[in-house]
Amino acid sequence: MTGEGGEGTGALHLDEETFRRACQRFVQHSRTLSDGWSWEEVKGSDEGYMRKTVLVPGRTIAHPPRDAGCGPGEDLDTLGQGEGQDFQDEEEVEEQAVGDEEQATSETTSAIRYEYHVLYSCSYQAPVLYFRASMLDGRPLSLEDMWGNVHPNYRQRLLQGPWDTITQQEHPLLGQPFFVLHPCRTQDLMRPLLAAASAENRSLNYIVSWLSSVGPVVALTIPLTAHSGAECSSGSRGARWAESQSGGLAKETPSYRVR
Amino acid sequence: MLCDWCRYVRVQLNDNTGAFSFLTIAGGLIRTQHKSNVCSFVTRRHSLCATWSYRSMADDKDVLRDVWFGRIPTCFTLNQDEITEREAEPFYLLLPRVSYLTLVTDKVKKHFHKVMRQEDLEEMWFEYEGTPLKWHYPIGVLFDLHASNTALPWSITVHFKDFPEQDLLHCPSNSVIEAHFMSSIKEADALKHKGQVVNEMQKKDHKQLWMGLQNDKFDQFWAMNRKLMEYPTEEGGFRYLPFRIYQTMSDRPFIQKLFRPATPDGHAHTLGDLLKEMFPAAIPQDDEQMKYQVIIHGIEPMLETPIQWLSEHLSHPDNFLHICIIPAPND
Incomplete structure (x- = not known):
């Protein structure tokens, strides 16, 4: 299963119908876990998406008004280069923030409301994670805030190419601004997971595997109990929702119950 | 004289050669030299397909230029x-x-x-x-x-105030535009060639596409974009066509689905075939008055135009064919 477009690509592609079925099973299961996922239909069409909102603690950067003076554009441009080292070391970032207080830029810790949408991309034949975030007073978070909130384990990756990792894009069904975790590498990500599953002759819910892998990048965790312990290395990467042995996501499987 | 159909095209008959020249098309294409004796723009709909039928392959390149300099x-x-x-x-x-x-x-x-x-x-x-x-x-x-x-x-x-957060993406720098542009090109290539062409390009090649657009350099852009427009001759077109259909009548920003350039037995799909599947109301029934206009780059291509040709020649630099459907003006 190595190489682009080699054998096995058939299994890598997720068609829309399979996506929908996998989402429905995921939502059903989420209900039994009270994990908050729902399926939203787009009115007047047969399309839809999976949705969840959560409150998470996070850091935001308080800015002076947008576009004033030199504008935030310069900040964005330098993030990928000069500030690289700072980002790897959180303490340094905070120290700097304290030192910069006079410049009206400060970091605060508070609750952030995240809204996650899982959509199907027919171009990539893969699921795509859209999300937006706001403070409790409704103020939306900026792209820089989102980059700043990326899990530390993923910063290295983000810094290598922030502009092809997370950007703001139009939600293709709602037409509103959302952030998106770029899907172009989804198949690379899924390849080893699918290969492992097929080697062990397990069936696997694509959505479960994918979401538990990419979700932690943007503060989305999938509350799982690793059912056999040995199989999933947990930790920041997030244990996968125990992919059921054959037979799909049987509700009875005790390993799905959260504690 | 003005084209009596589209009113954007100023048409002039060259007395010496009998050829038409399209001098200015304010809202659409600009400075098209047209060497046939029939002005298809005037006789029927203002249509690129009709000119195409009179053009040789070499002339198709003029279309790219016309699109770029609109x-x-x-x-x-x-x-x-x-x-x-x-x-x-x-x-x-x-x-x-x-x-x-x-x-x-x-x-x-x-x-x-x-x-x-x-x-x-x-x-x-x-x-x-x-x-x-x-x-x-x-x-x-x-x-x-x-x-x-x-x-x-x-x-x-x-x-300069009250930014509509619910409607618009922020754009604080050109890096944001570049990221958006490149992500469209990548998505289009995922459809056309499973992303293989864009992935084989180097970073400087991607930069060349972007700099071409940013600095309005047609030759610089097309020297690279050409590769994104290639396909194996035996396949007769791309794997899928990157297109988006916009209309203002619904909240849904655009329609985008999988669509192949030809039928399984090799018949070229036309613009009409695409619309029939994606937005059937745009195709006028017999004797029915046209309810919608189907517009690409300010013109209404004939519905018989092969969609693969449109994709290669009327796509925007982001490699998508953007099609607008608007209510026909009642006059």
């Missing part, structure tokens, strides 16, 4: 509610159809900044008759979708 005369006016220190004069620009509003309006920003106080300046955004303009759609798409049958110049209102 310009829309635009008048920018400051929103009345903005606080100014003195009166803000309107600002006139010829906007390139294939570019993005935020990429070509530095001068507009500077112009209005001069009459405003520093503390009143937030991110600039644009509005046309109450609709915030999405900078991430190509300029030509915005015009065709919202202002097709209105008088020129296109009148756009400029805002």
Whole structure:
């Protein structure tokens, strides 16, 4: 299963119908876990998406008004280069923030409301994670805030190419601004997971595997109990929702119950 | 004389050669030399397909040029509610159809900044008759979708406050536009070649595509974009066609699905075939009055035009074929 477009690509592609079925099973299961996922239909069409909102603690950067003076554009441009080292070391970032207080830029810790949408991309034949975030007073978070909130384990990756990792894009069904975790590498990500599953002759819910892998990048965790312990290395990467042995996501499987 | 059908095309008959020249097409294509004896633009719909049938392959390259150099005369006016220190004069620009509003309006920003106080300046955004303009759609798409049958110049209102967070993407720097542009190209190539062409390119090749657009360098852009337009001859087209169909009648921003350039037995799909599947109401039934106009780059291509040809020649630099469907004007 190595190489682009080699054998096995058939299994890598997720068609829309399979996506929908996998989402429905995921939502059903989420209900039994009270994990908050729902399926939203787009009115007047047969399309839809999976949705969840959560409150998470996070850091935001308080800015002076947008576009004033030199504008935030310069900040964005330098993030990928000069500030690289700072980002790897959180303490340094905070120290700097304290030192910069006079410049009206400060970091605060508070609750952030995240809204996650899982959509199907027919171009990539893969699921795509859209999300937006706001403070409790409704103020939306900026792209820089989102980059700043990326899990530390993923910063290295983000810094290598922030502009092809997370950007703001139009939600293709709602037409509103959302952030998106770029899907172009989804198949690379899924390849080893699918290969492992097929080697062990397990069936696997694509959505479960994918979401538990990419979700932690943007503060989305999938509350799982690793059912056999040995199989999933947990930790920041997030244990996968125990992919059921054959037979799909049987509700009875005790390993799905959260504690 | 003006083309009596589309009123954008000024047509002149060259007495010596009997050929027509299209001098200016304010809202659409510009400076097309047309060497046939029949002006298909005038006799039927203003249509690229008809000219194509008279053109040789070499002439097809002219279409790329015409698309690239299409310009829309635009008048920018400051929103009345903005606080100014003195009166803000309107600002006139010829906007390139294939570019993005935020990429070509530095001068507009500077112009209005001069009459405003520093503390009143937030991110600039644009509005046309109450609709915030999405900078991430190509300029030509915005015009065709919202202002097709209105008088020129296109009148756009400029805002520096109350950014509509629910409608518009932020665009604080050209890096944002570049990221958006490149992600469209990657998505289009995922459809056309499973992403293989764009992935085989080097970083400098990607830069060349972007710099070509940013600096309005047709040759620089097409020297690289050519590769994205290739396909194996035996397949007769791309794997899937990157297209988006826009219409203002619903909340849904656009229609985008998988569509192949030909039927399984090798018949070329046409623009009409695409619409039949994606938006059947756009195709007029017999004797029925046309309810919708189907517009690409300011013109209405004939529904018989092969969709693969349209994809290769009328796609925007982002490699998508952007199709606007608007209610037909009742006159």
